[in-house]
Amino acid sequence: MVSLSEAQQKLMPEMAGLLKKRYQILQTIKLEQPIGRRTLSSLSGATEREVRKETDLLRDQKMIIMEPPGMSVTSQGEEVLNALQSFMKELTGLTELELQLATMLGIAKVVILPQDSDEIPAVKSHIGKEAARILQTQFADHQKVAVTGGSTIAAISKELKEEKRFSDLMFIAARGGLGEDVLHQANTIASAFAEKTGGTFKTLYLPEHLSSEAYEMMMKEPVIKEMMDLYSQTDLVVHGIGNAEEMAERRKSSPEEVEKILTGGAISEAFGYYFDETGSVVYRIRTAGIQLNQVQQAPAVLAVAGGRSKAKAILSYFKNAPDRTILVTDEGAARRIMEITQ
Amino acid sequence: MVSLSEAQQKLMPEMAGLLKKRYQILQTIKLEQPIGRRTLSSLSGATEREVRKETDLLRDQKMIIMEPPGMSVTSQGEEVLNALQSFMKELTGLTELELQLATMLGIAKVVILPQDSDEIPAVKSHIGKEAARILQTQFADHQKVAVTGGSTIAAISKELKEEKRFSDLMFIAARGGLGEDVLHQANTIASAFAEKTGGTFKTLYLPEHLSSEAYEMMMKEPVIKEMMDLYSQTDLVVHGIGNAEEMAERRKSSPEEVEKILTGGAISEAFGYYFDETGSVVYRIRTAGIQLNQVQQAPAVLAVAGGRSKAKAILSYFKNAPDRTILVTDEGAARRIMEITQ
């Protein structure tokens, strides 16, 4: 038996391509609105004429409006976008790609959002929204949640639905300050998560770049010890994945550190650890925080990273990542990974 | 909430027209196969080039094959045709037309099959198939079935699935011979129905054109009386609808009869009765058979008639038809009826 949409595609083979093109344009408009014809054409790769033809059609169908500041999608357009979402994921092969990636990386599940956050920044909020959705389904089973820093994880907190009914939840900052700006620090993010969900949070404030002796001393302090205990009780870790170089720069590491990181062949970074091509730890930032083996023992892990430029880092990190991990990423990263590994 | 196919149509407005065109071509090929490009173009109304473009596409999609004797649909093509059947009925508005017609004619249900049996003879077998399908759903509840003659009803018997498990069924020839050829007589058809279903049948053989006295005499005969009793017990009537003129000619009626029929303004004919524009009986063939009021008291009635040329006759007959009637017809007749009545 052949299904309705299979039969339609058989009778109209040109449909698939057309649908993809128009859907992608409509989607991009939604992400970048208000946006003009020319900007759009440079973003989507199509020629100006082509974009114009399709947007004229979308306008005639009342799915977008054209105004001096640019084009925006109407509520009708949004409805169409929603109605087609999962169908398009199937049609463009994203669903298949998710499965391929999951087996290739050896993890539980991969969720891919369309487009590339490197090219279209607004895709980041889509990733955040999806990660937030998944996270909320986990809150019932997992109460002690460790969160790391970074703009990606910060984006999740912005997209969490505000319903303060999870008073049992505890968000734990996975690390002390790591040299990033305050907004993207684990401490800040843990409090943001707690704020949105109605849970509590624990922060970890420690000076950076301590001497060995001081570090050892601090570790024996009760406040710090309490955090360390919490880390081993963590049952859900939420973290991003970064490019080793970028992270080293952004954290204003010392020249010696950078030297160590780069000569070690570090490619990816996650919760303060730097990993090389084979997934081995090359360097570790000396700040108190969750340990790699604690992450690997956590019952659930949610990794979030998108953008074509993150492809190599993702591959590197997942060489030795816990197999329970769920990865939320985007089409740009996913397709690039497939390119790299052929 | 907007459905998947609504959203698709919104994003690809050209789809509807294309689908209709291609589906119709594929359908016509199936009905008339093997058929050539030119014959097909004259049938479907499209230009040769257009037909060629679409058939080339259908060939590339492996839905038809082109051979010296003409084009035929492949098994894949048939599957697609089946998968899209009800969707296309919706898309081309046939479903809506069915409802409109049912209320307009004041009957229980109308089933419309695509295309026009006047133009494409093979549509008759589609009508027969559908009527047979409906009939079979009624066999459980209705055991005494009166059947009339005519090629339309004969087509049903050909399409009945052969499963002899309805031993309780009794098919009753609705009339004696009416001057038609043997194959299309009620008697023959009743036996054919019984043959296919495993039921029994009752025939009525009477000379035609009896004098009044002889007629009265016959009516008192036990065999005839028995049939008359059966008619009043009938709980399902299956009949066709004819054009008055055509029927009068085909039955080789005497000049006086034809005179009477035509001056009376007869338009339609069913089970030996001739009806005028208002649905009143204008003339009645004097042969023993089911009475109009017996038909009108039957719990279920299945009327079958197709082709643009039958539109007027259908309208005429249904002016006073029992409201339990189910009509099976085709697009040609249905659209013509809407044209006539605006």
Place this chain on the structure above:
DNA sequence: TTTAATGGGACAAAAAACGTCCAACTAAAA
């Protein structure tokens, strides 16, 4: 006031679609 974006108009060039033949072939009818 300047600037950098917007949508819409215009138009020549290129491409595709179209209408219309013809030739070679085949299968059935005569």
Place this chain on the structure above:
DNA sequence: TTTTAGTTGGACGTTTTTTGTCCCATTAAA
């Protein structure tokens, strides 16, 4: 066996549509 009517595939000039690329008036923000 020959004829005939129907088939597909090829060809080609003409028409229509699509495409690439400008420019322009307008607008909103800097």
